[in-house]
Amino acid sequence: MAKNNKQTDPLAKLVALCKRRGIVFQSSEIYGGLGSTYDYGPYGAPMKNNIARLWWDDMTLKHDNIVGLDSAVILHPKVWEASGHLKEFSDPLVECKNCKKRFKVDDVVEPFSAKFWKNISQMMSSFEPGKLIQPEHLPEGSPERSMTGKILLHAQLKDKLVEGELPDLDNHVYNEYLLDAYNQCPACGEKNSLLKPRDFNLMFQTNMGPVEDENSTGYFRPETAQGIFLDYKIVAESARLKPPFGIAQTGKAFRNEITTGNFIFRTREFEQMEMQYFVKPGETSEWLEKWRQLRWDWYLSLGIDADKLRWHEHPKDKLAHYAKEAWDIEYLFPFGWGELEGIHDRGDFDLKAHQEASGKDLTWFDDQEKERYHPHIVETSAGLNRTMLAVLCNAYKEDEQAGEKRVYLALDPKIAPVKAAVFPLVKKDGLAEIAAEIYDDLRTRFPVFYDKQGSIGRRYRRMDEIGTPFCFTIDYQTKDDDTVTVRWRDTLKQERIHKDQVKAYLEN
């Protein structure tokens, strides 16, 4: 990165602050770092936990028909076949740079292969079937001639390529030659627009058990939602719920993203906060509407500026395989708008898919109406790390105090990793002892920080950088009337309160 950017690029400044202050930093640093992996430090871990807890409470405390779940990261491999994840992403795919569509390589090259042999056959019509094919028999500059040459060269099959017989060489290589020769998009018809095929192994593969064989293959979940779908009946029964009801879950998910980056915005290991809402068929739009509103408001409750949020509706022709309607809440990051959460109408796609694959009945029986149906699902799927990044970006502030630049995080006290600091103005004359006493009284109930080292100004600034909202300072007046000063991070304003009120002050 150019050195300039570190001083001027807002994201780079935030990244530097996060590292310096132990919020978030590159993982595996002593080994040179590992791409796309980050560790959350002493101030980042509680901050992330706070956001996750606020989400959890918002779901499970505020709604008596939403319950929590913590399902396994590794589910039965068939789950991912049924959900469509395995199929969609484990094949080599090519994509068209013109129309942006993706295709399975096999599907694309099949007509190319047919064309190749058909053309060869026509060009070789004056020869007997079964005759050897030589490149020089074919028209100069033709794709067929160049392909034949490549095949012979690669496979060392000189004099052995026979008309009508498929060349005996690796499919992979053969496909590559076909793509080179007949590169044309099957959808938009654009020529030479298909990029090189790539294996899209979206899912993290692993092995269950100490012995590695084909039966031991397992996958780390690429979304937490599937665990909810599998368990929906047992959860509903044990919690005595009936539609509409929701199941909420936070947890790690893993995707082998092609491109990672923008700090913690897109990483291969990340954390989701998902709630799946099970409703009667036909009631989907009304609930989708309601959840859109509730989720939008939640981001505002974290202190995120409304003018940095917007809705993005997925166009109908670009919806995921399971979705009928999809809305994203996006935040205006320094690098542009980015998705924080998707609110989707998943319909009955997932339950039906799992019913078919597992052979188990996943319908819901409505006792009152005497009817049986697959509940339709409205999903709210949020990214915890992204939310935290948005909160950090939104909170990052610089101002000037007496000619000195000040950096602080204007975090909502609910999110701040340290709620308050306790300082003696100086460490002598018994002030430190009084401060330590107050600190000890608070520490088991609140995340608080005690510091007697260095100048008072420096200590305030350090707290500003991790977004600590309050600092209590014990000064000489404390010895006279038992009052301490409270200093508020954003304004630097101070007021005096009695030292016995400190605890109550923090509770608000």
Next chain:
RNA sequence: GCGAGAGUAACUCAGCGGUAGAGUAUCACGUUGCCAACGUGAAGGUCGCGGGUUCAAAUCCCGUCUCUCGCUCCA
């Protein structure tokens, strides 16, 4: 995968053939006493890794690893 950039102290960087540096941060002592003060001192580096050229390499050459950014992609 392609393109570009960067790896020197905990951080930001300077040095670009001749003894490894600065500022900040850290620690100790002193001083001051409400917004990144000051003084004195200390600690901290196989200059990403490997090889080559040279009397001499952080510096030049070759290789390699890693990270960052951009593009393609993103249930």
